[in-house]
Amino acid sequence: SQQGEEDPQALSIQEGENATMNCSYKTSINNLQWYRQNSGRGLVHLILIRSNEREKHSGRLRVTLDTSKKSSSLLITASRAADTASYFCAPGSSNTGKLIFGQGTTLQVKP
Amino acid sequence: DVKVTQSSRYLVKRTGEKVFLECVQDMDHENMFWYRQDPGLGLRLIYFSYDVKMKEKGDIPEGYSVSREKKERFSLILESASTNQTSMYLCASSTGQGVVETQYFGPGTRLLVL
Numbered sequence: 001s002q003q004g005e006e007d008p009q010a011l012s013i014q015e016g017e018n019a020t021m022n023c024s025y026k027t028s029i030n031n032l033q034w035y036r037q038n039s040g041r042g043l044v045h046l047i048l049i050r051s052n053e054r055e056k057h058s059g060r061l062r063v064t065l066d067t068s069k070k071s072s073s074l075l076i077t078a079s080r081a082a083d084t085a086s087y088f089c090a091p092g093s094s095n096t097g098k099l100i101f102g103q104g105t106t107l108q109v110k111p
Numbered sequence: 112d113v114k115v116t117q118s119s120r121y122l123v124k125r126t127g128e129k130v131f132l133e134c135v136q137d138m139d140h141e142n143m144f145w146y147r148q149d150p151g152l153g154l155r156l157i158y159f160s161y162d163v164k165m166k167e168k169g170d171i172p173e174g175y176s177v178s179r180e181k182k183e184r185f186s187l188i189l190e191s192a193s194t195n196q197t198s199m200y201l202c203a204s205s206t207g208q209g210v211v212e213t214q215y216f217g218p219g220t221r222l223l224v225l
Contacts, residue, residue, distance in 0.1 A: 030211050031211060033211075033213065033214075035216075040199075040219070040221070041218055041219060042115075042201055042203075042216035042217050042218045042219050043154075043201065043203075043214075043216040044216070045213045045214065045215070048212075048213060088153070088154070092211030093211065098156060098159070098169075098211065099211055099214060100156075101146075101153050101154040102153055103151065103152065103153035104153060
């Protein structure tokens with residue numbers, strides 16, 4: 001399975017701190033994507049990193065990818081209460097044409 | 112901006128009823144997907160479609176069927192609803208052929224089967 005597995009399952013931090021979430025997967029990928037889901041809502045795409053990239057930034061988000069270790073991490077810097085949500089990694093392969101979502105990391109940012 | 116809409120936010124149905132969940136996207140995307148999301152299980156792919164009148168089974172197609180008569184609309188059908196189909200259903204769309212691109216999600220339909 002290419003399923004992304006996020007770690008930790010839950011994370012609670014204070015506003016202003018950084019949050020780091022990790023993702024591991026099992027097979028070769030074309031790219032890896034991160035999504036956010038606010039409670040009871042649909043998923044929103046955050047960032048896509050291709051297999052030939054090692055790091056990517058978008059605002060307060062930093063994503064790294066290590067294809068040799070089959071792992072990725074999402075760093076949210078200077079977190080805000082509005083960042084409270086579930087975060088999902090989704091490895092993707094051109095072989096299947098599908099994204100496979102993990103169970104997500106639930107992030108709580110306390111004001 | 113891509114907009115994916117789902118026909119209902121909340122739905123309550125009785126066991127044995129036929130249930131239709133509708134999804135419409137406005138960006139001319141080729142690909143459309145139906146997922147269900149359950150606590151502890153994450154998102155699981157039910158069916159997807161790469162083109163009009165085309166469908167492929169995902170990981171958990173049993174008890175479901177789909178219809179894609181027009182490019183912008185992808186319907187999920189529960190032929191005879193059962194209590195174990197109580198779940199959050201998410202529709203998504205993406206562009207690209209054979210390439211795993213960004214998926215755009217609808218707001219979800221929370222279905223309760225009594």
